[in-house]
Amino acid sequence: MEGMRMGSMTRMADRRVASIRWTDMVGPRISKIIEKIGKRTYEYIAHMSGEFLYQVAGGMYGNKHVVDLGMHTCTCWMWQLSGIPCVHATCAIFAKNLEPSMFVDNYLLPSTYLDVYDPNIYPIVEDDD
Template identity: 55%
Template structure:
């Protein structure tokens, strides 16, 4: 049984994604150019299939060879448009790095990873104790930044919790928001668990706080529960 077969049997519900930065670095070795780079990242960030297809069609117009390079790359592994939304994670990059330990013998490498994770867990617990908001600090910053763009949209009530959101000026778009189901047709809310700009527009219409509509995963209590386990120190090789 190969590694992928074992992985599928051990973690049958796990979603396999690529780091788009690494994917693009492999791509640009044969297909350099700022225009191609922008289209690839636009396709990766597209949250719905229509937008993904539009960016890939533009890529094909610009370079048939560049478009062909992606044909054996499953978009479910590198574009938000095809990500499952159960995990509430829309991350495109793998920022966990063991570069300082990669050239070490296996025991030394694992000890380095253990030490880093032990300190990381502890620092996260300390940081969480200082939070006073309904959601973790990073999520609050995202909400605040997204809220600045909400004035570019208008909310039209269709029901108590259902809204049509229309863009103003250059944001000439329409989306349907259901505050009860925590969904928007742009799919960004479902992917991240954080209300998108369209949802925030509807929430403002109801004069409510956007943080109240965040997923439970993003609450300090859940965060603390995730980082509560302690990775205990170990003795050195001489012992």
């Protein structure tokens, strides 16, 4: 049990320190995912319908999807499932000259990550008596 407690204590401390050093709006893993998705947006065209409403067409099969940037939804459902803007949403976000990381769900933000690993597991003093 002591090994599990020590492992948890050091892992939580390490992740706290790592998340404090993050300079982006999201963590490095999420940034890589957003970057990868962003490279696929050239396949799509975003057509504005309203201030935050877009129809995005294109892709391999020429599909059309409705993206609502205000509600953080896309009819492909990937954005709602992952919390990360899908390729259709990213295309619409780029059309507004905005940054996709501004549209990730709150649970993917560094502040939330830090809140998860914030509680300390306190060291234990052992007496040799």
